[in-house]
Amino acid sequence: MSTVVDRLRASDRAYATLLEEIQSGALAAGTVLAEVEQAARLGVSRTPMREALRRLAADGLVVQQSPRVTVVAGLDADDIRSLFEIRRALEETSARLAAQRGDAQVFGALADEFSRVDLAEVEGRDAYYALIARLDAGLDAAVANDYLSSALRTVRTHLVRVRRMARDKPDRLAASAREHLLIARALASRDADLAAHATHIHLHNALESILQSLREGTP
Incomplete structure (x- = not known):
């Protein structure tokens, strides 16, 4: 044994x-x-x-x-588009359900942290990505759907590779922080439509930025 x-x-x-x-x-x-x-x-x-x-x-x-x-495995533009197709379906659904089922105080506290992120130094950027992981965990806990959470875990495994492409783009990183703030505030106010829409906008902007990086040859 x-x-x-x-x-x-x-x-x-x-x-x-x-x-x-x-x-x-x-x-x-x-x-x-x-x-x-x-x-x-x-x-x-x-x-x-x-x-x-x-x-x-x-x-x-x-x-x-x-x-x-x-x-x-490689990760080209077609792979990333496919990843974001499933990511959009899962995360928008998750945001909508979490706004309806979640603890508003939990998401309010996360929104407060997103409003105070400091992306100027490496430590601050690392803390920002850790904060995103905590938001993801809060969404999973609020939705309380093992099937949805399992599917999202698979997607997030690949997203860690994709997110590296934003680390050297300060403008996109700052915009991403604002988008996450809006998502967290929508969840805290239990506005399911806004939470889903804010998630949709965030994912659209993230995908466009990543594809632009690939076109420009950014590693």
Whole structure:
């Protein structure tokens, strides 16, 4: 039993490390993840490494090009458009339901934090993304729909990669903070229509900015 548990723990560690490296860009699209080399690098055996790669493949973050070759999945304009199609459907629905079902005080407190974000320094930008994650968690808790939350978790796994494209665009980042503030205020006031519409506008602007970055060749 302990051997199985240890293997699972090693698999979890390998998965978490590779996930963070892919999402952060440390492992770029197209990077080959050789099972033996990655297992040695992360200090795990080949079996948990194989399990970790299988989980990443299920997430859509790596692609098995052959039985022996796994690479980090690409993320091009068509992929991003497809991601935002499902993101729009899920997040607008989530915002509408959360406005109806959620705790207004929770969202009011989040709105207050969004009104005070400081994006001038790296620490402030990191705190801003952590605040977005807390808003997402608040939405999930308010909606209380495991099916919707599960679908959103899959989308958010890929969004971490996409959001990196906004980090070097101060104007877009500032606009995004204002858009999140409006969403949080709509949720706090229980205005379902405004919450859904503000989410729609935010996602439209985010997608256009990302596609522009790709056209300009911004990494």
